[in-house]
Amino acid sequence: MKLFVIVLAAVAVVVTNSLPVEVSTRKTYKGYKIHRLSLDSQKQLDYLVNLNEFLMENDMNGEIAFLTETALLAPDFRKPVSVLVSPGQEVEFLKRTEEQAIQHVVADADVAKSLEAERYMSPETKRTVKNGGMTWDAYHRYQTIERYLQHLANTYPELVQLTTLGKSYEGRYLYLLKLGKARADGKTKPAVWMDAQIHAREWIAAATVTHMVNKMVTEYGTNSTSTRMLDQIDWYVLPVINVDGYEFTHTVDRWWRKTRRVNPFNVAIGADPNRNYDHMWMHQGATQQANTDVYAGAYPFSEIENVYLTDAVLERKAQIKTLLTFHSAAEVWLLPWGYDSSVPDDFEELRQMGLKATQALEKLYGIRYGVGSSTQLLGAAAGATDDWGKAKGMIKYAVTVELRDQGYLFNLPPEQIIPSGLETFEAINVVAEVVYKEYGATPD
Template sequence: MTVLKLGRKSSSAKNAIFMDCGIHAREWISPAFCQWFVKEALSTYGSDSQMTSLLDQMDVYVLPVFNIDGYDFTHKSNRMWRKTRSMRSGSSCVGADPNRNFNAGWCTLGASSNPCSDTFCGYSPESEIEVKNVANFIRKHKPTIKAYITIHSYSQLLLFPYSYTYELAADHSELLKVAEGASESLRSLYGTRYTSGPGATTIYPAAGGSDDWAYDLGVKYSYTFELRDTGRYGFLLPESQIQPTCEETMLAVKYIAAYVQKNIY
């Protein structure tokens, strides 16, 4: 798994944002966005004052494809595959849902203990090597990681903790305020409407998600994007929508990043 670190070189440790794409294999617009972000960050550094300031003051860790084996499988065998591709002796069912495999209310609400299910939580928290690697990386860099952003599709939502409980997060009002500002920023380009809110009530309850796990670890600004669309094309978003989706999402991510930069805790 390849993590890219974007930022101006510094002799001392800088605060950082961690962003991943492609947790769910079939959500192809997600890895497309991470690639777009990297291209934009590197090509506009020096000309875009906001991006320049961000990369001067912070580092951005980008994991362009989280679920590599699953993503590969969607290109070669089954376009609608969602899970990882891990095998377990004695079971004919392949993989677990990496976004049900984090140790956050693990395998309770909205997750399945059936290995054949699309929302199978895995055999234990972090049983999936991809999840274990990301969790270890974030734990290792926990003192500096101030925001966690994970990109999914589809539904046009900007979600934050919690998904494993209906209880509101301690920082609920601030997280909502930032999400609404980011959604407004996104809408300014093509009029695309996003709904903001905690995962459990805004989309559905789901235990074991990466954003809840990161938040409970102490990463305050923890967000999940569900990109275009709202169901017409779903996971099969047409090629003509790749660039507009990336452009508008970039505005929202930059909004969150700028806020985090000014509100380091």
């Protein structure tokens, strides 16, 4: 470790998660670049893992950010590692990566310009009344998503029910949609749970899920697939879990990942809600270093948003047969377990559903998703939603869906929202078919 003390005398750490940032100050990332590293040896991987650990252990303030944090622990090197580098650290960073013979390209030479262009695309000041102001040619603030959910419930009361789960740490409401057409015979349909935006910066997650919701509801009665999906399945949809973090990415720091809860034991803000569930909490792939992106919280369920999600799932436990939690941007269909390399006894059934779903997705635009356990594909991440859903929610098909990247990581251009929604719709259609075939409808 002495090597890193010398090497990194002027280098800082992971990301955006050091001290609280005043809401009035937008982080511009002026002069920052994104470098994409390609690894081809265990030695190179070990170097980055050790570097990441050193930075976390020394609580260094962020001018270098590993944006693909799970790739650091990946068992293979198919996915490159994207690193955000400040202008003051670029020379030293490149010198050290070249010494390790790590190949790299500049993926974004002007991060500030890219973020400003993304912000300029926002239609929030050009609001229309249609769909409550919601569109899928731009990424929207949370208040627009709220209006859209209320619009759906008001416009399609026979298909949509809207429930308030509670308030976030900063006082924003979390909403749960129930989609489906009631059966004339009164039988209970099997249900699929979908949630998104547990990580604040992964904007395509909520955009994709709301696009799929819109397609099902607005095309009911005219599109046979949408009609069948709502006739045969009930859908519980939590479009934005980490509402405070999501809003913070729009107003202050585009790459914020965690919640916005003030930690009682340190000055760092927030925890990673996808490390905060109580199944195998802190087993692997998480840390108690509060300034990092994978801080698991001081204790399981320290984050109120996680409590709302689990309470809502458990209340509907008898009906929910599949849990789909949406992230970006690894283009993989992840199955339990994420806490170690073991897999559930019914793993092959889960994998077969995943293969069918991702093959249907691929047919639309040719994007191929990997299918496998979280640990095998991306590395250990204990305390995640899908592991909790499988182990504690007793849900057979518990899946993390990492949506398209296409080289843009978390900054997927808004013109790709609709393609992402359409291809992912093909995948969840397969899920609906599998679930209905296996479970059907049951008498109340």
